Amino acid sequence: MTPPPFTRHAGRVAAxxxxxxxxxxxxxxxxxxxxxxxGFGPVLFHDWRYRGDxxxxxxxxxxxxxxxxxxxxxxxxxxxxxxxxxxAVWALREYGFRAVLAExxxxxxxxxxxxxxxxxxxxxxxxMRELFARYARAGGRxxxxxxxxxxxxxDAHGFRAAFAIDPYRRDMLxxxxxxxxxxxxxxxxxxxxxRSRA
Amino acid sequence: MRLPARTxxxxxxxxxxxxRLPEGPELLYVDLHLVHEVxxxxxxxxxxxxxxxxxxxxxxxxxxxxxxxxxxxxxxVADPVSARQLEALAAxxxxxGIELFDLASPRQGIVxxxxxxxxxxxxxxxxxxxxxxxxxxxxxxxxAFGIGTSEVEHxxxxxxxxxxxxxTMEVRFDGTLGPGVTAKDMILALIxxxxxxxxxxxxxxxxxxxxxxxxxxxxxxxxxxxxEAGARAGMxxxxxxxxxxxxxxxxxxxxxxxxxxRAVETWRALGTDEGAEFDARVTLAAEVIAPQVTWGTSPxxxxxxxxxxxxxxxxxxxxxxxxxxxxxxxxxxKPGTPLEGLPIDRVFLGSCTNARIEDLRSAARVxxxxxxxxxxxxxxxPGSQHVKAQAEAxxxxxxxxxxxxxxxxxxxxxxxxxxxxxxxxxxRCAATSNRNFEGRQGRGGRTHLxxxxxAAAAGIAGRLVDVRRWSAA
Numbered sequence: 001m002t003p004p005p006f007t008r009h010a011g012r013v014a015a016x017x018x019x020x021x022x023x024x025x026x027x028x029x030x031x032x033x034x035x036x037x038x039g040f041g042p043v044l045f046h047d048w049r050y051r052g053d054x055x056x057x058x059x060x061x062x063x064x065x066x067x068x069x070x071x072x073x074x075x076x077x078x079x080x081x082x083x084x085x086x087x088a089v090w091a092l093r094e095y096g097f098r099a100v101l102a103e104x105x106x107x108x109x110x111x112x113x114x115x116x117x118x119x120x121x122x123x124x125x126x127x128m129r130e131l132f133a134r135y136a137r138a139g140g141r142x143x144x145x146x147x148x149x150x151x152x153x154x155d156a157h158g159f160r161a162a163f164a165i166d167p168y169r170r171d172m173l174x175x176x177x178x179x180x181x182x183x184x185x186x187x188x189x190x191x192x193x194x195r196s197r198a
Numbered sequence: 199m200r201l202p203a204r205t206x207x208x209x210x211x212x213x214x215x216x217x218r219l220p221e222g223p224e225l226l227y228v229d230l231h232l233v234h235e236v237x238x239x240x241x242x243x244x245x246x247x248x249x250x251x252x253x254x255x256x257x258x259x260x261x262x263x264x265x266x267x268x269x270x271x272x273x274x275v276a277d278p279v280s281a282r283q284l285e286a287l288a289a290x291x292x293x294x295g296i297e298l299f300d301l302a303s304p305r306q307g308i309v310x311x312x313x314x315x316x317x318x319x320x321x322x323x324x325x326x327x328x329x330x331x332x333x334x335x336x337x338x339x340x341x342a343f344g345i346g347t348s349e350v351e352h353x354x355x356x357x358x359x360x361x362x363x364x365x366t367m368e369v370r371f372d373g374t375l376g377p378g379v380t381a382k383d384m385i386l387a388l389i390x391x392x393x394x395x396x397x398x399x400x401x402x403x404x405x406x407x408x409x410x411x412x413x414x415x416x417x418x419x420x421x422x423x424x425x426e427a428g429a430r431a432g433m434x435x436x437x438x439x440x441x442x443x444x445x446x447x448x449x450x451x452x453x454x455x456x457x458x459x460r461a462v463e464t465w466r467a468l469g470t471d472e473g474a475e476f477d478a479r480v481t482l483a484a485e486v487i488a489p490q491v492t493w494g495t496s497p498x499x500x501x502x503x504x505x506x507x508x509x510x511x512x513x514x515x516x517x518x519x520x521x522x523x524x525x526x527x528x529x530x531x532k533p534g535t536p537l538e539g540l541p542i543d544r545v546f547l548g549s550c551t552n553a554r555i556e557d558l559r560s561a562a563r564v565x566x567x568x569x570x571x572x573x574x575x576x577x578x579x580p581g582s583q584h585v586k587a588q589a590e591a592x593x594x595x596x597x598x599x600x601x602x603x604x605x606x607x608x609x610x611x612x613x614x615x616x617x618x619x620x621x622x623x624x625x626r627c628a629a630t631s632n633r634n635f636e637g638r639q640g641r642g643g644r645t646h647l648x649x650x651x652x653a654a655a656a657g658i659a660g661r662l663v664d665v666r667r668w669s670a671a
Contacts, residue, residue, distance in 0.1 A: 024637065032236050035239035035243070085237065086328075179360065186356075
């Protein structure tokens with residue numbers, strides 16, 4: 001699967017200020033039986049988003065009216081921990097998110113994001129605190145610009161933070177590269193490695 | 199030239215580097231790729247769409263475990279969506295020439311139970327699977343970690359994975375565990391100490407006397423939950439315990455012609471060299487570890503069985519206080535409540551963490567000659583059909599059945615409740631699995647993680663008890 005490229009994105013922010021959000025919350029297990037990559041957006045955060053009777057829970061952050069058009073997610077530390085299910089990333093993408101900003105991410109989730117053009121942005125503790133505060137002050141009507149080429153996050157009111165990402169992942173995301181196709185070009189090296197161990 | 203001192207992890211990693219990419223990460227060769235029904239269908243579909251083949255079907259092994267029913271296997275799978283996913287794996291295995299241990303196979307089981315059991319998992323290997331608990335296989339001195347479905351597709355197509363070298367952490371357990379304290383308590387105590395993100399970006403190597411004294415089953419329990427500490431993988435240097443476990447396994451190197459002996463010589467050299475450096479080090483004293491029980495909705499929310507539910511106000515950061523408050527609300531617990539004596543509704547003995555023969559033996563010792571408390575529903579789900587057969591040969595199934603436990607076929611079952619084995623909302627469960635996340639075992643279900651002996655004792659008593667005093671009773 002070739003991911004869509006990510007260069008620069010300006011969008012509305014939603015905030016989920018909870019630490020250790022695990023992938024079981026992002027897509028509960030009862031929805032993992034699909035054999036397609038699609039169909040997960042409607043069940044994103046299912047058990048938090050909907051009440052037992054299936055109606056939306058108005059208290060859940062993504063159900064706030066201001067969050068309706070959000071494409072950027074402010075999240076707590078260790079976002080995406082637990083199960084390796086890539087379905088979590090497919091769900092976030094299909095729902096409409098283009099990037100998740102957090103102090104830290106679980107390793108497998110981070111890799112899964114990069115495979116699907118969902119940019120995981122690691123910022124400092126203080127920077128995340130500031131973003132949550134600005135989001136709250138704006139009454140949830142808060143926009144950010146995430147620029148992968150420049151590796152920056154900024155708003156229209158003077159907030160600007162730089163983020164780090166390894167050059168390999170950055171390239172993959174910027175150009176929407178097909179990683180498998182790229183590795184297949186190393187076929188001779190792989191075959192040589194296999195011979196050396198035979 | 200003398201090589202610099204290296205850790206176990208560095209030796210295994212270095213031996214699998216095919217090529218270092220100009221941007222920094224490395225192309226790693228995968229020795230064993232384990233595949234299951236939930237995280238693979240989209241990967242196989244990706245191969246088909248791109249007209250790609252599986253490079254090394256001979257290094258790829260598939261089984262069904264996550265959504266399989268654990269009751270009567272002679273009946274068709276009742277849930278049509280699960281059935282479709284199981285059929286998809288069977289069709290993919292046929293199309294791409296991959297060996298599959300399906301529901302009819304006497305070797306079917308949880309992927310992290312059957313790999314070691316078959317002798318597929320060997321020291322020094324690089325093993326991946328689309329499952330976070332792949333860290334289990336590190337107990338053999340393999341480097342084993344979970345990957346997402348896109349990476350599953352990448353490994354199927356290329357037998358390689360692109361990865362950046364993680365950092366290393368040594369976790370040493372000095373001394374000896376007390377009676378009634380197990381590998382599960384060691385790993386829960388570690389997670390309680392360093393937190394669920396304590397080892398993010400790191401591969402842990404477990405060392406120390408208490409680790410050396412663990413059986414392979416115990417070592418697998420420890421490595422299994424490395425992911426719950428945030429680690430990429432957990433590893434234990436192979437030793438005589440490892441070699442004795444592997445000798446004679448169906449897929450281990452052959453004994454005849456000295457193949458196994460030669461393999462052992464290579465495996466022995468994998469251990470961390472004296473003087474090798476780790477990026478981080480943590481030490482725990484095994485003597486002071488008590489049986490552990492989780493009270494919240496994250497494996498790091500854990501205390502000793504003699505402890506009490508903590509007061510959220512006592513946590514240092516606002517995020518922790520908030521998380522604790524939320525967890526207590528979900529778990530329907532009040533600060534200051536003693537864990538011991540907390541009534542339970544269900545017991546789940548199973549999962550890739552604690553469903554091996556030794557786990558079942560340890561639970562059976564507690565259960566023998568007793569009855570499950572009235573109103574408690576208790577379930578034993580062996581980790582593999584082979585474990586099940588072995589337990590039955592030892593008469594453990596009778597011990598459990600006579601006590602009132604349900605004796606099931608193997609699968610992931612109520613660890614994640616993808617099959618019909620789920621908690622009802624509000625039910626409280628003593629579980630030997632690995633995750634107490636909200637809704638993990640069923641929406642509204644309340645999970646307390648603990649060792650098999652502790653869970654078994656809770657089932658008999660109808661409430662959480664300290665198994666150390668139980669043994670004396």
